[in-house]
Amino acid sequence: MVNQVKLNDSNSTRVPAATLRKQLTSIFSAVGTPDDHADIAAKVLVSASVRGVDTHGVANVVGYSQNAENGTYSIPQQMDIISESETTALMSGGNGIGLVSAYTAMEIAIEKAKKFGLGMVSVKDGHHVGMVAYYAMMALEHDMIGMSMTTAAPAVRPALGARKMLGTNPIGFAAPAGEERDFVLDMATSTVASGKVGLARRIGVPIPAGWAVTTEGEEITEPPDGENDSWALNPLGNTREQGSHKGYGLAVMVDILCGVLSGGGFSAQLSRGENMTWVMAIDIARFRDVDEFKSMMDDMIRELHATTALPGEDRVLVAGDPEADASDDRLANGVPVENGQYAAIRARAAEVGVDVII
């Protein structure tokens, strides 16, 4: 099964998270990113690596900083509030670094939720936001529930359809627990995220039937050589019988909240690298006592963990468990950076003329 390349001592190098953050900040700064934006972008990428979401982690500093340098991203980015009410904002991300605009949007949503109970921001003129749950998780320290979504250019077919029309359009949702670990859902609305197919290709293993099909509807098990129009990812559910209209419907919901509500465009209108984003914050205390909420979250999480596992399975997990396990390890022992990516980050640091400190 294709999961994650297991990073180990022979294929990766452990670097303390704080050092990574300093290195990434310096690279972003060197290509003209204002200090506060460089700090945000580095923080979000390092967080993904710490949580084990390596596809959205520190290695992305290379491409993002190239985009900043070559004008694909407008740097320094000018974020504007196009329209605003007590609880809502339509924001332009200024075609800059997507991480920075999504982060700023969630800060605005949280401020609005502090004042009026709820806050919601839809962002146009945006780029890739990395690990989408990051922005939902920003709500946690404020005793809020967070939600975040982002669109992307087409990679996924609609249910019954033979052509890619939707991004993998992921959904992030975070709610704080008390003694247990917070609930953090981060899911593409396709059966798998694009990264897993790319990973299978790189490491030379087949992919399971159910992940992707050709335009003729034939199952793909040999990972395709890059993005092209001859194949598409399946929506979560895969077939009509197994609920493909559900993954598809969720993907369109994401398109509506991110792309249509912002006016930035739905998936089929986006070019690769364009991403519209939507975030929401919910102030729990407006509904009920926060400690009681967290205590019920704990009860729920414990009951789920205590569920008898299927034969052959170890135990029942709750969304966020694998990432929290990775965090525990990586904050204590350093973040493993795959050797090719490690070399690429070092090379990029040298290229933009900053000290190589990792």
Next chain:
Amino acid sequence: MVNQVKLNDSNSTRVPAATLRKQLTSIFSAVGTPDDHADIAAKVLVSASVRGVDTHGVANVVGYSQNAENGTYSIPQQMDIISESETTALMSGGNGIGLVSAYTAMEIAIEKAKKFGLGMVSVKDGHHVGMVAYYAMMALEHDMIGMSMTTAAPAVRPALGARKMLGTNPIGFAAPAGEERDFVLDMATSTVASGKVGLARRIGVPIPAGWAVTTEGEEITEPPDGENDSWALNPLGNTREQGSHKGYGLAVMVDILCGVLSGGGFSAQLSRGENMTWVMAIDIARFRDVDEFKSMMDDMIRELHATTALPGEDRVLVAGDPEADASDDRLANGVPVENGQYAAIRARAAEVGVDVII
């Protein structure tokens, strides 16, 4: 494949929607439901039947009115706002008719969204709400986006788990289009809604592998004889490889917003018939011009409809299409009521002492 029992002239009787609504209202009234509540309950059930969602349609008047009579539902129900802010409310449904409390909650959410851009209500002390998308759809005529969710007692296993721990916990989402039909998503977070397994049992056909498993993890194809602890529905995605953690994660998200945020309890704490509900309204005009929003919705829907279908499939649908097709037919030609259900509604009307008018 198990889909819907096709209603036709030999197994059903067509009744005008307005007549059904009058009949249902009179039955609800006869068991002590206040007039305005009886009107709401009848309207919601008839709407489900008109839209072809027969499992949540008019036949439910029999059970609901029995619950009202035997004290399972507290009638007349006393709905209370337990806590409230500009944009939020925690509501008690007063253990009455779930349709009435969910409807009232969405009315409150819409009023709040009119004033502050967003409105959100979480409802405890609730019962079955029927077709969950109804409440999301209430937003449409106000040029708002609506969202609705509801929990239920366990029927679905967590990913990797062998015991049912979650309700089918459906999600409703509605957004208005311009010339095209509105986008209306209504999906259980399990692979199939419980009703489809019950339907297969009643009509004596097998169910596909992937819908349900025994506590030993064996695929079930013979539909089980009723709810019991020996089997569970699969979460959307079915297997680890095909994304079962996603359907599971969404089900928990629904539990958090409906059950934990309201304090009414998560699925594993609920008895059969207890359902907590969550609704949200988003005022589109706070973000952008409503006509421009709808025009982009139209463009998106047209592009999805124009997608080449997979070999063997007729055409690509958009969420809400099958229900809108059913509405067109049923509003013009009457709502087909399956003969057994038709007889049961008539019998129930006679039993509570009202005129039988269908």
